[in-house]
Amino acid sequence: MSLVIVDTGCANLASVQYAFERLGIEPLVSDDPVTILSAERVVLPGVGSAPFAMRGIHAKGLGPVLQSLKQPVIGICLGMQLLYETLEEGGETVEGLGLIPGTIEKLQTGDLPAPHMGWNTLQTVKQDPLLNGISDGDYAYFVHSYAAFVSDSTLMTAEYGSAFTAITRSKNVWGCQFHPERSSKTGALILKNFLDINL
Amino acid sequence: MLTRRIIPCLDVRDGRVVKGVQFRNHEDVGDIIDLALRYRDEGADELVFYDITASVDDRTVSPEWVGKVSRALDIPFCVAGGIKTVEAAGARLAAGADKISVNSPALMRPDLINELSDAYGVQCIVVGIDTFADGEIYRVKSHTGDPDKTRETGRLTLDWVQDVVQRGAGEIVLNCMNRDGVRKGYDLEQLKAVRAVCEVPLIASGGAGATEHFEDVFKRANVDGALAASVFHKSVIAIPDLKADLRRAGIEVRL
Numbered sequence: 001m002s003l004v005i006v007d008t009g010c011a012n013l014a015s016v017q018y019a020f021e022r023l024g025i026e027p028l029v030s031d032d033p034v035t036i037l038s039a040e041r042v043v044l045p046g047v048g049s050a051p052f053a054m055r056g057i058h059a060k061g062l063g064p065v066l067q068s069l070k071q072p073v074i075g076i077c078l079g080m081q082l083l084y085e086t087l088e089e090g091g092e093t094v095e096g097l098g099l100i101p102g103t104i105e106k107l108q109t110g111d112l113p114a115p116h117m118g119w120n121t122l123q124t125v126k127q128d129p130l131l132n133g134i135s136d137g138d139y140a141y142f143v144h145s146y147a148a149f150v151s152d153s154t155l156m157t158a159e160y161g162s163a164f165t166a167i168t169r170s171k172n173v174w175g176c177q178f179h180p181e182r183s184s185k186t187g188a189l190i191l192k193n194f195l196d197i198n199l
Numbered sequence: 200m201l202t203r204r205i206i207p208c209l210d211v212r213d214g215r216v217v218k219g220v221q222f223r224n225h226e227d228v229g230d231i232i233d234l235a236l237r238y239r240d241e242g243a244d245e246l247v248f249y250d251i252t253a254s255v256d257d258r259t260v261s262p263e264w265v266g267k268v269s270r271a272l273d274i275p276f277c278v279a280g281g282i283k284t285v286e287a288a289g290a291r292l293a294a295g296a297d298k299i300s301v302n303s304p305a306l307m308r309p310d311l312i313n314e315l316s317d318a319y320g321v322q323c324i325v326v327g328i329d330t331f332a333d334g335e336i337y338r339v340k341s342h343t344g345d346p347d348k349t350r351e352t353g354r355l356t357l358d359w360v361q362d363v364v365q366r367g368a369g370e371i372v373l374n375c376m377n378r379d380g381v382r383k384g385y386d387l388e389q390l391k392a393v394r395a396v397c398e399v400p401l402i403a404s405g406g407a408g409a410t411e412h413f414e415d416v417f418k419r420a421n422v423d424g425a426l427a428a429s430v431f432h433k434s435v436i437a438i439p440d441l442k443a444d445l446r447r448a449g450i451e452v453r454l
Contacts, residue, residue: 012323014295018270047292048320078320112201113423115322115369117400119244119453120201139202139453141275143297143322143369160201182275182297184239 001195004039006066007031008046008079009056016045016076019181023192033065041195042069046078050087050094050104050146053078057097066097072197073099073173080168080175081146089146100153100170107147109161115145116160120178122167122186128155130167130174130193138186140166140178147177172199202453203417203445204244204424205438206402207431209234210251211280214264217251218380218429225251228432231264232271238431239274241438244453246272247300247372247426249327250280251344262294269295277325283311285318292319300325300372303341306352306359309366316367321399326368330356331376332389340376356389360397371397372426374404380429382408390420402426410436410444417450 005016005027013029020027020043027043028035036042044066046053057063066073075083087094087104096104107116119139124131140158147164150157156167158177167190168175174194180187209216209231216234217225228234235246248268265278278291279300288299299319305311305326315324329343337356342348352359360371373393375386385406394401400423403416407427416425430436442452 012292012295012297014266014293015269015297018295019273021270022273047323048318113398113400115399116201117322117370118201118204118423143275145322179275179297182273184273188273 001025001041002039003027003041003043003195004036005029005043005045006036006062008044008053008062009060010046010048010053010078012047013045015179015181016043019188019191023188023195025195031060031062033062036062036065037069040071042066042071042073044073044075044079044082046076046082048078050078050081050089050096051092053082054087054094054096057082063097067099070172072194072199074194075173075175076181077144077177077179080177081148083168083173083175084148087146099173100168100175102148102151102153104146104148107145107160107162107164112161115143117143120158120160122156122158124156125150126155128169129197130169130190131155132193133189134186140176140180140183140186142178144177200451202244202451203422204402205242205413205441205452206245206247206424206426207238207243207438208247208249208404208426208428210249210428212251216432218432232267234432235268235272235276238438239272242442242453243274243438245274245424246276248276248278248280249300262290265291265294265296279325279327285314288315288319292323298323298325298370300327302327302329305363306339306341306354309362312363312366312368316369321367321369324368325370325372326363327372327374328356328359328363329374329376330389332386335388337389337392343376357392357396360393364397364399368399370400370402372402372404375406378406381406382430382435384408384412385416385420385425387415387419390416390422394421400424408435410441413441413445414448414450417445418448
């Protein structure tokens with residue numbers, strides 16, 4: 001299967017690449033529109049700041065490419081957040097790719113330390129092929145300060161100070177707020193389910 | 200529910216995992232990948248690799264072994280040791296490290312923390328603090344990898360913690376030097392004092408010798424994670440037993 005990890009110019013792409021290699025896939029890391037458009041699966045990774053990542057995507061002319069994809073797409077962590085319409089970060093409002101309705105805002109953690117960092121439990125909201133074999137209470141590894149509220153596109157939630165979207169889906173586009181590549185067997189199963197999806 | 204993290208620390212010297220007592224007399228405890236996978240299988244929540252000689256020898260850890268670890272592991276890991284520049288940090292993140300940790304170079308040039316968090320986001324910037332308790336006064340030391348080169352920094356620990364968080368540290372690892380390797384328990388008083396001023400995740404380090412020490416540090420100092428080395432390397436404590444005991448004590452852990 002051909003799988004492309006979109007090179008957004010963010011630093012950490014290798015760990016996502018290795019996670020797919022452990023599943024027997026040889027991913028391509030690319031920012032070439034033709035390569036991305038023709039892949040059977042597209043992964044949008046991302047760490048760091050939303051303004052920086054969106055500038056990188058636009059500088060490479062990848063906005064329209066990512067918005068036109070019909071194959072299964074998954075965004076990871078910041079990559080998931082970029083799929084939404086708008087992102088509020090550090091007092092700045094950034095326009096996202098608009099593939100999933102809604103806004104990314106600062107996670108309301110109350111008195112708890114921030115960023116939300118570590119292994120947290122998942123709760124199912126909706127059944128989906130991406131969640132085959134995943135149960136309520138399974139653990140995933142999160143590192144983030146911003147999040148999507150729970151909405152119609154939410155498949156699973158997690159809670160830290162307040163409930164937020166852990167896994168999301170709109171049509172052919174999925175997103176994980178946590179890092180499946182660092183979430184042990186649960187994360188590997190989600191990535192395998194992503195490879196197995198039939199649209 | 201967010202779980203409390205158990206974090207084995209692997210001190211790396213010349214590509215091997217070593218362990219000393221109060222930073223001295225290092226002995227070889229094994230291969231990096233072998234130990235990383237062993238701890239992953241036992242249920243470690245995260246691993247930290249410290250290149251303990253990097254700062255004192257003025258060299259940096261190799262992205263090559265970072266890549267090997269990233270390829271093998273499916274849990275997060277942090278790389279520390281001699282990272283002095285945005286480029287050096289970027290090379291390790293690009294090789295697959297989830298976080299990088301800075302200690303002595305941040306003390307020598309605190310703006311490094313701002314530069315790192317601006318470039319990569321606070322979520323992957325850890326600041327390690329080696330702190331020494333002098334009665335109830337806590338002081339920061341630097342270059343602790345070699346006792347002959349260890350320096351007084353003139354900084355008070357509580358002030359430094361707040362300074363680094365302001366500058367963009369996403370997590371603090373507080374290593375209480377008085378307790379390192381002696382297995383008499385974490386420095387609860389000092390950790391409580393730091394917890395009170397630390398808004399980011401706080402990891403306790405130094406002194407773990409028994410399961411009760413982990414229970415105490417989570418319940419009494421309310422830290423997010425507990426780091427230990429010798430008790431795990433020498434199989435004094437098995438991580439599955441530790442986590443089962445913590446769960447029985449009412450502490451949320453990943454089983």
